[in-house]
Amino acid sequence: MKALVGIDIGTTNIKVIAFSVEGKPLITLSRKNVICEENGYFDFDGNYIFKNVLSMINELVIKDIKIESIGISSLAETVFPIFKTDISTIKSMVWYDRRTNKIKESFFKKIGEEDFFKITGLKPQALYSIFKIGWYYENENEFFSKAIKWLPVNSYLGYQLTGAHYIDYTMLSRTGALDIKKKEWSDKIFSLLPFNKEVFPDFINSGEKIGFLKKRYKNFLGIDYDIPVSLGGHDHICGNYAVAAFQGNNVIMDSMGTAENIQAIVNLENIDLEKLFKKDLFVGLHVIPDKAYIYRAFHYSGGLINNLISLFFNKPIKDIGKKDFEQFNKEASRYLNKETEINFFIEDNKDNITSKDLFLHDINIIDIPLRARRGEVFMAGIRYLGKKGKEIICDLEKLTGIKAEVVAIGGSTRNELLMKEKARIIKRNLYINQVEEAVTLGAALLGGVGAGIFKDYREAVGNISREKVKVL
Template structure:
């Protein structure tokens, strides 16, 4: 049948191709950063054509690096940064840059959206009960509403609004613009249980239902590599293409979170996610946790953070320049050096609290005015405390999401599988176990998102009957971090301080800061 499966991941920061064998071992990979532009404060865009060209480039490089026999490639599947999208015309030309999930322009239309709901006798909670999502700026739906209201001439020319999944699938040989149904609820105009577009919700928000993408189940065959594509990236003509899923669902699948009882997953990457699996439809009575599909069938309920480990990247860029230079000279990972510095600080970082909301607060607060901060610093605080406080603050935000999942009816997880850049740090993994009060596991695959996409392709190609069987073959636990009781007790105290810091600033400070930034920045 063949030896290899490929996952192509169009992520927030760049495009990656990973080639795996059928035991989940990485055979080869390549990654290229995607240029990002910021036209206005809070706006974040990329050129969709860059994403496509970098996908070709990453596949070609991954094949070339290890001289992979392309006749042994069984399947190609796709994953992408979720809730990012771009409009195309009937000829497939992009009418606007891709608007990324981190873009906050959707918040501008919240008053209008609430008015539209009220005119139809609905509240935001009613919307959540219908589509499984609260009204938020992360959702592509709010930005699609903004696009219709603020770019009417472009909206009229728009044939489809598509995500990077559809862009890549079509670019590699799919016979139509195929998106995947497990992420349809981000559009805010779907039935949250069936993932079908809801005509009534489209009417409420004045959206043309025909402009939304054609959604398919993960693992559906959608075409094959063409001669033209083969020349661009080196894949063999006829290599089968399969619908994938969003990056976080693929990441969950890539760590085995596809229905195993008591297992949840946490991603500390560019975004932060806490994910639980349900075989049956779910809703959060408080309307805080997202509901999406899972490529194994069933549903995920998620808490979402807009910055997460990106906040630690900000720490690197802002006050760890020396460590970056040292890492470059010593051919080391700069985060290894930063972790070793953070390890010198005590638990709780001498009372220094880091609020990680550099891109606004999502679950459970949903406060787009929230901003990042270090609080509690004294003359005795050093870089060690600042770096550890950043690690701790990011985990406290994740704990808030785990609490939200519990409030929504999920049982406490018996263990959590972690992914993202943070999972490479022993210190950070132990901090996670201590703050969550739950065993934390890492897996062998460093790129769980690409692995999940590749697993979906393998199931689609008939290598495995389902994702559960694929997990047994391709997912392996690497390390386990048990919570240390005395650390758990200490962190429970610090967590209360963390929440109090948010509450104090949310009362007035965040709004004043946000108003100043909107006026002068």
């Protein structure tokens, strides 16, 4: 059975999925990602990621899947080094790791926040790739000096599979060093760094072939045909492409998971960086050339609910199960039509994220009356998330001049109570898209573009059924 294969490397899971050319999932495989924690540092294991991906590709072949193409998406900011000779263990810091804070602070003594934004479309955060590389330069210089290039996660996996090293534009715009309007490296930013732009590989568009699967892996899989491999891009944007691309300019995408990222797609040439800076909105490059996305994210969406369950049910987040979420919603639903005095305040500073789960000390719950029950606190948390979403949606609408419908994707859309209350708060038509595994599908479609299975980006998504269900 012929299939397009999408690979998505996430913070929590590694997914390899075979799709038909119409976007129907044929076989879905998933493994837990591993985060190595030591002395307050958090690292991904590159070899672990690669070995699990190769194992799942082998499983597809065993199940009689003929792989026509591979496209790769992943989380952003994390960068892996590659070396002249193989190294048995290759680790690199997770996107949320805080050890880069001092590097960031030192950098922004040399350049103002507004000047940085007008180049990159980004606000000061410690998570950008240049600060991660800077940390290795200052603290593990011998390790840094041995690296040939530093690659985002999807590029690293593409390199392991093909031997070619490139970086796609969606990942470029998360490095902290891209002149986003010119789509080239910023000489100004690199003049403030202790290393040069040669640490990164050459640019490539999402959906361009970087090479073919290495012969030794073909032998391992027991196949005699070539498999073209392409970079998909940043996970949120691959999902955006699969769901919202070419649906016009009246769609705002709400990607809801542990974190939440709300986006509008625009033409890059129409972006006014000065206006965006004043609105506290960010910019990134889309997988479609000459398109960009305007967005704002908050890193405590599903993470807030996880932490409330952990706090009030007195159990670690890793042990939370389906029954806990059901109990959470059951108690919260008692306050569905009731006002509450309880308020939440979370410092909206991304540099306070210390792990993939928001730590409880970052959540402030205030104005809790003595008579309150925990279900009221739960509903107040849900409403807080709804209000944060509405604030971003309104800002995007004002900037783009559209009255948008909101299309949601991601794991949190399965929470019926959360979605119902969100629709009430945002006062917009809110839809849940029925595309299965949108991020991995986007990567697979882009792999199909790179392999020539589709003539262009539009054709790749043209046959996909994007049924959506309105939240009532």
